[in-house]
Amino acid sequence: MVKKRGYHHGNLRAALVEAALSLIEEKGPTGFTLSEAAKRAGVTPAAVYRHFDGREELxxxxxxxxxxxxxxxxxxxxxxxxxxxxxxxxxxxxxxxxxxxxxxxxxxxxxxxxxxxxxxxxxxxxxxxxxxxxxxxxxxxxxxxxxxxxxxxxxxxxxxxxxxxxxxxxxxxxxxxxxxxxxxxxxxxxxxxxxxxxxxxxxxxx
CATH class of the missing domain: 1.10.357.10 (Tetracycline Repressor, domain 2)
Structure with a gap:
């Protein structure tokens, strides 16, 4: 199980992009949510908004x-x-x-x-x-x-x-x-x- 790291992720922006890329490959660009990207990066959904306004920006x-x-x-x-x-x-x-x-x-x-x-x-x-x-x-x-x-x-x-x-x-x-x-x-x-x-x-x- 991936442990959530909230706002203390060392390089959250890069991790979120990597998570998005893997989800895009699996599900296409419209087949995943920002919450899924956050989960795959190991952070809470709220943490994402420190770097991205939404899925499209990611x-x-x-x-x-x-x-x-x-x-x-x-x-x-x-x-x-x-x-x-x-x-x-x-x-x-x-x-x-x-x-x-x-x-x-x-x-x-x-x-x-x-x-x-x-x-x-x-x-x-x-x-x-x-x-x-x-x-x-x-x-x-x-x-x-x-x-x-x-x-x-x-x-x-x-x-x-x-x-x-x-x-x-x-x-x-x-x-x-x-x-x-x-x-x-x-x-x-x-x-x-x-x-x-x-x-x-x-x-x-x-």
């Missing part, structure tokens, strides 16, 4: 932390070794799958909880940082395309973001009825390949 903090991790993973992928712009861009796309699998609670808090990134300046800032990594990678890659055929970097990155997100949602998160004979990585790589060939960034015979 989920928003989980989302903010998720975007921090997400942005770091994308940055790491972009800065990988001595790779071509194309190879580094493809690494960023694969990092999307890695994040969704490795941090499912954060992923759901970010993309499936209904929490808007505009909810707070802190959340908006870190979400913009994550998107910014992909936009900068796209901008550098499209410099290899003649100016007359060059799409806006923001549109380019949004297309790849949408494709990555779609593969995660349909095929990488055990969605019922969406079994595929192909691995999510293979689906994403081939889909991005088709897109990039259409822009002339990959040789049609490659």
């Amino acid at each position: 989920i928003a903090e989980a989302a903010r932390q998720g975007y921090e991790i997400f942005a770091d993973l994308l940055t790491f992928a972009w800065n990988k070794g001595d790779l071509t712009d194309l190879a580094r861009f493809e690494a960023i796309s694969r990092a999307y799958l890695t994040f969704a699998r490795r941090y499912p609670g954060h992923y759901v808090a970010m993309f499936e909880s209904g929490i808007q990134t505009s909810r707070s300046p802190e959340l908006a800032e870190v979400a913009a940082r994550a998107m910014g990594v992909m936009e900068r990678a796209a901008e550098q890659l499209i410099n290899h395309i003649p100016a007359s055929r060059r799409p806006p970097a923001r549109m380019f990155s949004a297309h790849i973001w949408a494709m990555s997100h779609g593969v995660v949602e349909l095929f990488a998160r055990n969605s019922p009825g969406n079994a595929s004979p192909f691995a999510p990585e293979e689906l994403l790589e081939s889909g991005i390949g088709v897109y990039l060939r259409g822009l002339g960034l990959i040789d049609p015979d490659h």
